[in-house]
Amino acid sequence: MRVAVLKGGRSLERVVSLRSAARVEDALGELGQEAVGIDVGRDLVNRLRVERPEVVFIALHGPGGEDGTVQELLEILDLPYTGPGVAACALCMDKVAAKHEIRAAGLPTPDWAAFNATAFRELGAGDTLKEIEERLGFPLVIKPASQGSSLGVEFASSRDEVPEALVAAFSYDDRVLLERYVKGRELAVSILDGEALPIVEAIPREEDFFNFEARYEIGRTEYVCPAELGEAETQRVQELATRTYETLGCTGFARVDLMLGDDGPQVLEVNAIPGLTDTSLFPMAAEAAGIDFTRLVERILASARERPASEATLPA
Amino acid sequence: VISLAGGLPDTSTFPSESFAAQMTRIAHESSAEALQYGPTEGFKETKECILQVMAAEAMAPDPDDLIVTTGGQQAIDLITKTLVNPGDPVIAEAPTYPGAVATFCSYEADVHQVSTDDDGMRVDELEELLAGLATAGRRPKFIYSVPSFQNPAGVTLSRERRRRLVELAREHEVLIVEDNPYGLLRYEGDPEPTLYSLDGGDYVLYLGTFSKILSPGIRIGWVAAPPPVLEKIGLGKQAADLCTSTLSQYFVREYFAEGRWPGYIADLVEIYRARRDAMLDALDGHFPEQSAWIRPEGGLFLWATLPHYIDTTDLLAKALRENVAFVPGSAAYLDGRGGSSMRLNFSASGEEELHEGIRRIGQVVSEQVALYETITGEHRTADVERQLPAPGDARAPRTRSGGATRDVPEEAGGDVIPIPRRRE
Numbered sequence: 001m002r003v004a005v006l007k008g009g010r011s012l013e014r015v016v017s018l019r020s021a022a023r024v025e026d027a028l029g030e031l032g033q034e035a036v037g038i039d040v041g042r043d044l045v046n047r048l049r050v051e052r053p054e055v056v057f058i059a060l061h062g063p064g065g066e067d068g069t070v071q072e073l074l075e076i077l078d079l080p081y082t083g084p085g086v087a088a089c090a091l092c093m094d095k096v097a098a099k100h101e102i103r104a105a106g107l108p109t110p111d112w113a114a115f116n117a118t119a120f121r122e123l124g125a126g127d128t129l130k131e132i133e134e135r136l137g138f139p140l141v142i143k144p145a146s147q148g149s150s151l152g153v154e155f156a157s158s159r160d161e162v163p164e165a166l167v168a169a170f171s172y173d174d175r176v177l178l179e180r181y182v183k184g185r186e187l188a189v190s191i192l193d194g195e196a197l198p199i200v201e202a203i204p205r206e207e208d209f210f211n212f213e214a215r216y217e218i219g220r221t222e223y224v225c226p227a228e229l230g231e232a233e234t235q236r237v238q239e240l241a242t243r244t245y246e247t248l249g250c251t252g253f254a255r256v257d258l259m260l261g262d263d264g265p266q267v268l269e270v271n272a273i274p275g276l277t278d279t280s281l282f283p284m285a286a287e288a289a290g291i292d293f294t295r296l297v298e299r300i301l302a303s304a305r306e307r308p309a310s311e312a313t314l315p316a
Numbered sequence: 317v318i319s320l321a322g323g324l325p326d327t328s329t330f331p332s333e334s335f336a337a338q339m340t341r342i343a344h345e346s347s348a349e350a351l352q353y354g355p356t357e358g359f360k361e362t363k364e365c366i367l368q369v370m371a372a373e374a375m376a377p378d379p380d381d382l383i384v385t386t387g388g389q390q391a392i393d394l395i396t397k398t399l400v401n402p403g404d405p406v407i408a409e410a411p412t413y414p415g416a417v418a419t420f421c422s423y424e425a426d427v428h429q430v431s432t433d434d435d436g437m438r439v440d441e442l443e444e445l446l447a448g449l450a451t452a453g454r455r456p457k458f459i460y461s462v463p464s465f466q467n468p469a470g471v472t473l474s475r476e477r478r479r480r481l482v483e484l485a486r487e488h489e490v491l492i493v494e495d496n497p498y499g500l501l502r503y504e505g506d507p508e509p510t511l512y513s514l515d516g517g518d519y520v521l522y523l524g525t526f527s528k529i530l531s532p533g534i535r536i537g538w539v540a541a542p543p544p545v546l547e548k549i550g551l552g553k554q555a556a557d558l559c560t561s562t563l564s565q566y567f568v569r570e571y572f573a574e575g576r577w578p579g580y581i582a583d584l585v586e587i588y589r590a591r592r593d594a595m596l597d598a599l600d601g602h603f604p605e606q607s608a609w610i611r612p613e614g615g616l617f618l619w620a621t622l623p624h625y626i627d628t629t630d631l632l633a634k635a636l637r638e639n640v641a642f643v644p645g646s647a648a649y650l651d652g653r654g655g656s657s658m659r660l661n662f663s664a665s666g667e668e669e670l671h672e673g674i675r676r677i678g679q680v681v682s683e684q685v686a687l688y689e690t691i692t693g694e695h696r697t698a699d700v701e702r703q704l705p706a707p708g709d710a711r712a713p714r715t716r717s718g719g720a721t722r723d724v725p726e727e728a729g730g731d732v733i734p735i736p737r738r739r740e
Contacts, residue, residue, distance in 0.1 A: 012633055117687060126691045152630060163691040164625040167684050171630035 001033050003301065004053035004079075006070060008039035011062030012151055012172075020276035021059035023283075027297035028057070040070065048077060055304045056081040057297075058273060063146060066273045067093035080304045084272045088249040092272040096145045096177055098248060105247040107240060108266045110259070111136055114145060114177040117170050133159060136180040142166060144173035155181070182268075184261035187227055189241035190274065190285035192253050192296070193303050196238035197285035201227035223281065225288045229260075237265045244270060252303045255282050318673035321641040323467070323616060324664040325528050329583060338570040346566060354562040356554050358384025358538070362565045365572040366538050369524065372578070373499050375513045377522075377540045383549055384560045388497055388525035388537035392419050394556065395458070395493055395521060395539065398548040400425045405449055405456040409437050411619075411648025411657075413467045413495070416460055427650055428456070434610065436473030437461055439480045446488050458491040458521070463511055465498040465615025468648045468659040472613055475508055482511055485519040491545075495523045500581050502614035503589035512540065521545065526568060528616070529581050534564040592618070594667035595660065595674060602678030604685050616663040619645070621656055622681055625688050628658045631680060640676040 007021030152172035154165035255274035402424035410429030645657025
């Protein structure tokens with residue numbers, strides 16, 4: 001089978017994407033499939049028409065590849081692709097919209113407030129900061145609404161640090177959310193075909209929190225999989241993750257990031273296309289479930305979305 | 317994308333017919349030799365070309381004190397490999413050429429940085445550092461400096477400090493590694509003597525390159541050093557790659573035989589001066605008053621500093637959405653400083669492109685400044701005070717009305733890779 005592997009692009013997570021794709025291409029080779037790597041750019045549609053793949057494996061991270069844009073294009077071209085569909089991708093990439101959905105479904109997610117830059121510039125949103133700070137407390141997590149990984153995520157431990165953190169977060173997106181910090185254990189639940197894999201716990205070593213580089217650098221953060229949790233707790237966390245996955249309409253696979261605090265688990269965000277590099281959490285969780293990387297790719301491929309006729313985006 | 321991030325010289329004006337004629341001549345007249353291995357230290361004829369270039373900056377080494385290397389970068393590598401054992405102290409400027417730091421670190425050097433200001437490396441700070449190390453019973457293996465049109469800060473070491481630096485090296489019996497890729501690319505002001513010429517070659521190892529005055533693609537640089545050091549570098553070179561490209565050396569020989577190289581450099585100086593001026597004009601017109609920069613007298617780079625609350629690593633994400641790139645300043649420091657600074661290259665883009673690139677960066681900076689001011693209700697005047705450099709941070713640029721810019725050289729160019737570093 002001819003499989004196009006979409007990778008790279010101009011997202012800030014380009015390098016991670018290339019690393020994910022390289023592994024996927026190797027695995028496809030082992031599976032006896034014909035992998036065609038495509039670094040996405042202006043010629044994407046043309047390349048797809050020329051290469052004529054039967055299935056498209058999306059190994060893109062961040063805006064463009066993970067937000068439904070590429071998925072929409074593939075639907076128009078009538079090509080089956082891996083991972084969640086257009087709507088789920090768009091929802092996962094927009095952390096604010098996702099939090100609204102999660103909360104509406106009665107699932108726990110930390111309190112937040114969200115603004116776009118215009119609200120500050122033209123509507124005097126800055127005057128509400130005091131109330132927000134009082135409501136959410138310190139430290140306060142400030143992050144762009146739509147970046148993947150931890151790009152632009154800032155922690156403000158006092159009022160003085162808020163403006164600078166906002167300016168940094170607004171560098172990555174025009175919309176930013178301020179979120180209550182949940183003290184606790186950082187967990188990631190990978191979901192494959194609607195089924196939760198063993199939980200990964202991330203234990204930062206040298207610093208209080210993650211930073212972007214550490215996530216992709218071997219040895220900087222310690223990962224434990226399966227996380228050392230009681231059976232009931234494990235089940236509770238996995239169930240919350242699975243319900244979140246369903247609530248956001250994910251299919252194929254995704255990764256749900258949570259914090260386990262004193263008040264139980266709370267959902268932070270969902271990654272529609274989690275990293276597949278050799279230090280990524282999703283393959284680690286699969287491994288713990290006895291699914292090696294090649295089998296993982298095989299299963300993801302098997303679940304590639306066929307576009308149902310009812311979802312046709314072009315007029316007949 | 318308009319990239320002001322690379323360190324590429326402009327090779328587009330090199331006369332292609334001349335290139336073709338030289339290579340044809342080599343093929344006709346010296347085909348077998350040009351395709352063969354050469355001596356590890358380089359051809360005598362290449363050294364004669366190097367002597368001409370060094371003479372243009374008033375240096376006259378013995379040809380036996382020269383070794384031809386595969387670009388200046390290999391020279392840095394070989395010197396470090398030869399001199400540094402794991403844990404040995406090495407001193408560099410702050411900020412410094414990131415490509416050198418990477419090499420020092422790969423040999424596990426203990427790198428210390430000395431601040432720079434408008435007059436280059438702060439030799440008073442260097443003196444304190446040397447004294448402190450001596451007290452601890454440690455002697456640095458060398459002091460790495462780019463004294464002219466420094467990469468990335470764009471500053472040039474003053475004559476007085478050059479003399480003092482050479483004195484200090486003698487007093488403490490410490491070698492200096494003088495990296496001078498841009499010395500001949502001066503757009504204004506009088507030339508400063510090289511450290512090598514001031515010292516006479518006793519304590520100074522001199523690094524030169526054809527990359528910025530002819531072509532980085534031919535990968536030819538050189539080291540001038542005292543014979544005992546040179547011998548060890550030669551052994552390292554033999555292990556690394558046996559010899560520098562014979563074909564490239566033949567090309568240099570042919571090119572110099574034409575005698576037009578000073579004219580080509582003069583042409584480059586005209587082009588780059590106009591580009592530097594275009595960038596300075598654009599900065600004046602488009603960067604907010606809370607920012608500052610140095611006016612480089614030569615080289616390829618300009619260093620700009622923004623208000624303290626703007627992190628240029630974050631800002632780059634925003635700039636990339638406007639299809640413009642620069643190098644965030646923190647890459648040039650080992651200790652997290654430089655977070656509000658950026659290095660801008662003016663040699664690789666045309667004047668219009670430079671103007672547009674700076675306009676776009678200026679716009680994203682202005683947006684962030686306005687946002688910060690809206691959030692804090694802060695007044696601009698208060699802000700300017702806050703963004704003034706901390707004492708000892710010589711790197712901090714003058715305020716905009718001062719109109720001075722800094723410049724930073726770099727060996728490598730190409731696409732910029734954003735280096736995000738936020739925590740979660």
